[in-house]
Amino acid sequence: xxxxxxxxxxxxxxxxxxxxxxxxxxxxxxxxxxxxxxxxxxxxxxxxxxxxxxxxxxxxxxxxxxxxxxxxxxxxxxxxxxxxxxxxxxxxxxxxxxxxxxxxxxxxxxxxxxxxxxxxxxxxxxxxxxxxxxxxxxxxxxxxxxxxxxxxxxxxxxxxxxxxxxxxxxxxxxxxxxxxxxxxxxxxxxxxxxxxxxxxxxxxxxxxxxxxxxxxxxxxxxxxxxxxxxxxxxxxxxxxxxxxxxxxxxxxxxxxxxxxxxxxxxxxxxxxxxxxxxxxxxxxxxxxxxxxxxxxxxxxxxxxxxxxxxxxxxxxxxxxxxxxxxxxxxxxxxxxxxxxxxxxxxxxxxxxxxxxxxxxxxxxxxxxxxxxxxxxxxxxxxxxxxxxxxxxxxxxxxxxxxxxxxxxxxxxxxxxxxxxxxxxxxxxxxxxxxxxxxxxxxxxxxxxxxxxxxxxxxxxxxxxxxxxxxxxxxxxxxxxxxxxxxxxxxxxx
Numbered sequence: 001x002x003x004x005x006x007x008x009x010x011x012x013x014x015x016x017x018x019x020x021x022x023x024x025x026x027x028x029x030x031x032x033x034x035x036x037x038x039x040x041x042x043x044x045x046x047x048x049x050x051x052x053x054x055x056x057x058x059x060x061x062x063x064x065x066x067x068x069x070x071x072x073x074x075x076x077x078x079x080x081x082x083x084x085x086x087x088x089x090x091x092x093x094x095x096x097x098x099x100x101x102x103x104x105x106x107x108x109x110x111x112x113x114x115x116x117x118x119x120x121x122x123x124x125x126x127x128x129x130x131x132x133x134x135x136x137x138x139x140x141x142x143x144x145x146x147x148x149x150x151x152x153x154x155x156x157x158x159x160x161x162x163x164x165x166x167x168x169x170x171x172x173x174x175x176x177x178x179x180x181x182x183x184x185x186x187x188x189x190x191x192x193x194x195x196x197x198x199x200x201x202x203x204x205x206x207x208x209x210x211x212x213x214x215x216x217x218x219x220x221x222x223x224x225x226x227x228x229x230x231x232x233x234x235x236x237x238x239x240x241x242x243x244x245x246x247x248x249x250x251x252x253x254x255x256x257x258x259x260x261x262x263x264x265x266x267x268x269x270x271x272x273x274x275x276x277x278x279x280x281x282x283x284x285x286x287x288x289x290x291x292x293x294x295x296x297x298x299x300x301x302x303x304x305x306x307x308x309x310x311x312x313x314x315x316x317x318x319x320x321x322x323x324x325x326x327x328x329x330x331x332x333x334x335x336x337x338x339x340x341x342x343x344x345x346x347x348x349x350x351x352x353x354x355x356x357x358x359x360x361x362x363x364x365x366x367x368x369x370x371x372x373x374x375x376x377x378x379x380x381x382x383x384x385x386x387x388x389x390x391x392x393x394x395x396x397x398x399x400x401x402x403x404x405x406x407x408x409x410x411x412x413x414x415x416x417x418x419x420x421x422x423x424x425x426x427x428x429x430x431x432x433x434x435x436x437x438x439x440x441x442x443x444x445x446x447x448x449x450x451x452x453x454x455x456x457x458x459x460x461x462x463x464x465x466x467x468x469x470x471x472x473x474x475x476x477x478x479x480x481x482x483x484x485x486x487x488x489x490x491x492x493x
Contacts, residue, residue, distance in 0.1 A: 025168075105159060287453065328374070
């Protein structure tokens with residue numbers, strides 16, 4: 001944030017140049033301040049500025065935060081909170097003129113024009129009146145934008161410090177804004193699509209039932225609640241959920257509920273399955289049955305679509321839930337499933353980092369051999385639709401700086417959006433580390449079956465559950481489009 005300071009020619013400020021160069025704060029005492037002396041601060045308004053001010057103040061006026069609302073307003077754009085500019089004036093008074101030791105008594109501001117995203121504003125305070133008896137200094141306050149237009153004007157009244165103060169500038173904590181735009185974008189994409197019929201397997205606790213009903217209320221799914229009716233209704237009563245309008249398909253127990261859901265999927269009655277309050281193994285046993293299940297020619301695998309606040313894009317981690325120790329052939333399918341998912345979610349050229357502990361191939365670490373083979377499979381079109389590189393260690397898969405440090409030249413290194421892990425243990429640990437130590441959200445989905453399967457955890461929040469359902473909706477739409485395109489392709493053959 002650039003700071004400038006000016007004064008009348010006859011009385012230049014005595015601020016120590018060393019203090020400025022070392023980041024120290026030094027004030028101007030009442031006796032030092034000259035009428036006409038001024039200080040300025042320049043700042044460009046960013047989206048983060050608005051969000052931080054809203055979080056701090058609690059002012060969530062949609063004119064500042066809601067793009068659609070703002071576009072329909074008289075200003076036709078997102079604008080800053082008026083007092084954001086006032087806060088900048090306070091910063092000048094508190095840190096430069098008069099600086100440390102200042103007591104802010106009052107202000108009278110007029111807001112002349114709005115400040116919009118990307119506007120660069122310069123706030124200036126100029127001493128216009130001194131009252132010696134109480135060390136009061138009155139400042140003219142002006143704020144102009146990059147076009148020189150006045151956006152704020154007014155006055156500020158302060159008690160200037162009597163004693164000289166020079167202090168080191170306090171190092172501010174890093175602030176990280178955790179947005180959820182990525183998941184919301186997935187949900188928004190589903191707004192044009194009809195809710196998909198979904199078999200909800202054994203939703204016999206409050207969490208799983210609330211997740212299914214929440215996805216229905218969001219217009220994502222049309223749930224068929226499968227399980228013991230008495231237990232489902234008891235869970236609804238405990239959670240104060242009204243089941244009016246929701247179909248219940250009675251099944252004696254969780255195993256029967258899983259079998260019923262799979263049978264409905266095979267019959268084309270549902271387009272996705274959602275796990276309820278049964279163990280994943282119990283559901284997947286029915287899904288993977290060689291005679292009555294939902295297997296295809298592709299290996300069934302699991303993917304977490306993760307929103308990591310510190311990473312610039314959504315990232316898929318696979319497989320962290322189903323394939324314990326996948327073979328090379330299994331990994332080929334796991335990789336292809338993830339690429340197809342990424343393309344469905346909007347990535348035109350998915351970048352797959354095949355992870356290992358190191359980025360060089362060595363027979364001592366079998367996962368590096370698999371990684372090298374997968375890359376060659378991609379070269380030979382055994383894996384299609386994305387870029388595949390490996391082995392890559394986690395750091396050089398997600399950090400371009402780390403990749404440069406190790407002289408790795410790759411279109412994937414540093415910007416992967418799919419992480420293919422060596423085995424379930426490493427994948428599960430990686431996903432949970434990101435969730436619990438990096439505040440990531442993880443939407444789970446099962447791929448490679450006839451229809452998408454939504455795997456949620458009891459620990460998932462509402463946002464993650466909705467995102468998982470949204471992924472299933474988009475996959476179901478892609479499946480319908482592929483089925484519709486198949487006869488057309490055959491007719492042209």
